[in-house]
Amino acid sequence: MWDRLQIAAAAVALAAALAGCSSGDSTVAKTPQPTSSAVTTTEAPPPPPPPTTTTPPPDPCAVNLAAPAIAQTVSELPRDPNSNQGWYPVPIAGNYNECAQLSAIIIKANTNADNPNTRAVMFHLGKFIPTGVPDTYGFNGVDTTQSTGDTVALTYVNGLGLQSVVKFRWNGNGVELIGNG
Template identity: 35%
Template sequence: MKAIAAAATGVAVLAVAGAAIYVNRSTSDEDQWMATTSTSAATSVPTSSTAVVPLAPRSTATPSSIASSSTEPVDNACGPTESEALTEALSQLPDESTTNRSWSPRSIGSNFDPCADLSTILVTIEGATGSSPMQALMFHRGEYLGTGTLDARGFTSIDYPASTEDMVVLTYRTGQSCTACDDGVTTSVRFQWDGQAVQMLDSPPP
């Protein structure tokens, strides 16, 4: 897999090797992004005006060990273990752009499955607090594809009951009155493997 394609309300966003390609939405002013850090050659892009933003190389060394948060062991007959997959993904992921901090080598949420068409591992930055940026690392049969969105977002979680073998559902919480408060707005965003790429079926919050 060399790219991630994201589509919501009729407009596609394709993440190609080492870059994120941004496409203005036809029905909304909201910007949609997908990011990937593959080192393979770029694939063809949709026929829309685009701006390519290359990803910077990761400035810190690859973590030597990973502590997984998975509660149940997963058969790795189809691909790498969760620790191996996370280590490989973090070796390609640049430091978080807002805080300039490296990503913690510990998963804070995961439904990783090397046999699944689509699964994810959530990570946050080193020294994180309750509102720190988080990223969803996407995997196809254990192979790292890229991040769910270009920009890291706080208060992100996996909707485990809604996720399937070929779909990851993330929940984003925004507008709460305090870090520990359960108020605010929750937005569910579905990412689905279509047989060739990942499609973003819903719009994330602004």
């Protein structure tokens, strides 16, 4: 059996073996541990704000054939003398704007006739000129190349199909016929 010396030697060997496998020598003990418990995360920056898509207000000095003043004026005009019908409220031509000394629209009788009667309606600074305007029946267009801020060049086509131009001017007090163009 074992004598005491063998048991003591075995005990010392066992103790030495157990000491060699202590936690101080393990791989876990040799791996560096974090010094801080704070975890750093990187967040994405907030998305940029959406682009602004505001529409600038309409230019009151631009030609505007959909201006409310036009529909209001047309609704108050006397009926067409040829058809006894009212006038169609949407202009077929024009250069109406609120800033022009003289501007005009061309409207047609609200009828199903093949060739409805037409007329020019004139405005000073966007306001209808109800009196003092020469006869403007029969015109069917506005020549914008010959019109200026105080002059309107109205066009009509005669029975032979030839186009003619008649100019009207704001003279400071009213509209006057200044000639054929």
